[in-house]
Amino acid sequence: MTPVVNYEVQGEVAIITLNSPPVNGLGFKLRAGIMNSYENAINDAAVKAIVITSAQKLFCGGADISEFGTEKMNMEPVLPTMLPVLEESPKPIIAAINGFALGGGLELCLACDYRIALPHASLGLPEVKLGILPGAGGTQRLPRLIGPQKALEMIVSGNPINAQTALDLGLIDHIFKTDDFLTTAIEYANQLIESKAPVKSCADLSVDIKDLPNNFFTDFRTSIARRTKGFFAPERCIQAVEASIELPLAAGLKKEIELFQECAVTPQARAQQHLFFAERAAGRIPGLDPKMPLRDIKSVGIIGAGTMGGGIAMNFANAGIEVKLLEIKGDALERGLKAIRNNYEISAKRGKLTSEKMEKSIGLINGTLSYDDLSDVDLVIEAVFENIEIKKSVFQQLDKVCKPGAILATNTSYLDVDAIAAVTKRPQDVIGLHFFSPANVMKLLEIVRATHTANDVLLTVLKTAQRIKKTPVVSGICWGFIGNRMFEPYGREATRLVLEGATPAQVDKALTDFGCAMGFLSVIDMAGIDVGFMAREGIRERLNHDPSYQVLCDRLNNLGRFGQKTGRGFYIYEGRDRLEDPEVIELSKTTAKELNISQRNISDEEIVERTIYAMVNEGARILEEGVSYRSSDIDLVFTNGYGFPAFRGGPMQYADEVGLDVVLAGMKKYQSELGEHGKNWFEPAPLLEKLAAQGKSFKDYQA
Ligand code: 3HC
């Protein structure tokens, strides 16, 4: 077995090379290996300096997250005890950073005396994204080295900085542009030995606060309040950095551990770590060989230059991929191209891209009115009106003009991809690519694997999703796929609760207090009540089962109250204000009376349980039917596409955390308490009943 650490001595320099693929995660073995090597170096009188570097393409991805919550995490040596030992080393230690140094990986570097890096190195403390804070000195040593402002920014955002910024901030000592970094690092170490460069310890430094503005921490808290609402860890990160100013290093490290432990045991930490692994699992498709040859995607055709087509085009252009954008009429094409330019200009004005990059991207998007121009594209994405007949006719034309092997995708939100594929002679090349609006911003890409979709088509689009920086999740065929299918029962309950006596603002507030980015009724006012009305056309038969909840939406639609775009929907819109509308409350009262629904006071707890449990129950059906490969895929859909709070890890993780027995009991309670509505819609999914009876969670379920 290859050792996880290589140790060698060259002249007066000991070299400790981390070699634990894939990311040099600082698990027990690697920690122990580093300390054994360190002791060898200290005990060897010939060694005058130590270099720590990596045999992998990155330096170190930090603590081994898979050890969290296990015994291994606490097996000595642990980072908080080993890093002070390295820091107090009598011989200088040089961290030679050849790539990513993240979390505990950067904390390891901070405990060294000198830090050198390759130009592409990237340094960061991303712990906050895992619901925790840097727990091995990051919050204490980083402010001592680069000042509290920059340190706080890095720790609370979790975003890494590049080598040049690290050099400018004094986080690293040198950048070396070299093909033989190890030789350079050894030469650097020899120079330190020769010049008798001192060993350094952060314990000798205090945090420089001379330029710190008054009320810095209060202002910082205010500035991040909206972005971090509901998250537990960011505030603890701030407290830890405050401690770095107030306390000597040893006491600050103690405080940091206390705060780290507070975070580590929260459901939020489990939820955010669940999402980290969920993202990586989503690309693994059972039964598919990830090494199979892929199709080459160099150019893309997009049909329809409306809201979605334009945004989708921008994704590809941003990734340097040529786009041909097709419309039926010249004026629609012109409008679409103008909207794209406008979007880019707004981003450029906000400083998000240079005008050079903007022009380059715009230059990659070319409009056309002729299908013949799509004869050589590698991938086509159709984004025309949500109407099966129009989509079928588009695919018939694509079948005629596109080259063999081109991938033909539809951006449909609800329609049957198999039915669309069936009008072509190449159903194996057809797939759903469901982008979310605004398509150039939203991370989620639902990939709909149709019955005949070829394996290499699926894998090619998964890889392409990464190229355009999306989070792909694979769904099987069903009405609305994973996301919109589960969003329907969620919306059904939100709307029905208004009929039962809650106001739209109360429903939405309960949901935003739960952590959702927006409440459901605000969401559909934004998306368009008319759009929802049309989407329901495909499931009227099922809805007629109990039409009560949709009546309110249908009536608003028939009144021409489509939401924000008409100034009125569930709310009245005045400028940027969203106001409760007495007419909607009155409409809910009269409609409820007509439908024999008695109105009552409804608690926020009921609002959350009914909306979320109804959605989870549908998720259980989706899992059992095999529409989704794993519950964590469903969680990615909701946290990346529907504003579900990341700190709850998605609806399925939330249900696992609450306990499936509790969710089941809730379903049964509403099934019996809500009359006809309860009987129709709160029937527990068989998988929920089965897992709850076995004391298991959705995470345990393997299709
Ligand atoms: N622990 C355990 N496993 C990890 C890991 C970690 N810190 N980082 C990555 N992995 C695993 C991934 O799960 C994946 O496993 P898989 O192949 O079985 O799915 C594999 O390593 C490769 O990861 P990626 O696919 O993400 O590889 P990339 O090359 O695209 O990215 C990376 C590498 C930039 C290091 C990225 O993996 C990453 O951002 N990792 C997390 C970094 C992080 O959050 N570190 C902080 C950890 S907490 C900590 O250090 C606490 C300390 O303060 C005490």
Ligand code: NAI
């Ligand atoms: P849109 O109405 O903004 O744009 C549709 C465009 O397609 C129009 O510009 C129209 O001129 C063009 N078009 C119509 N028929 C055409 C044809 N035969 N050939 C070429 N162009 C044609 O619609 P939007 O919102 O962009 O939706 C497009 C698709 O994306 C729909 O299937 C919709 O369900 C889906 N979608 C929409 C989302 C949204 O939030 N708007 C989110 C996710 C998917």
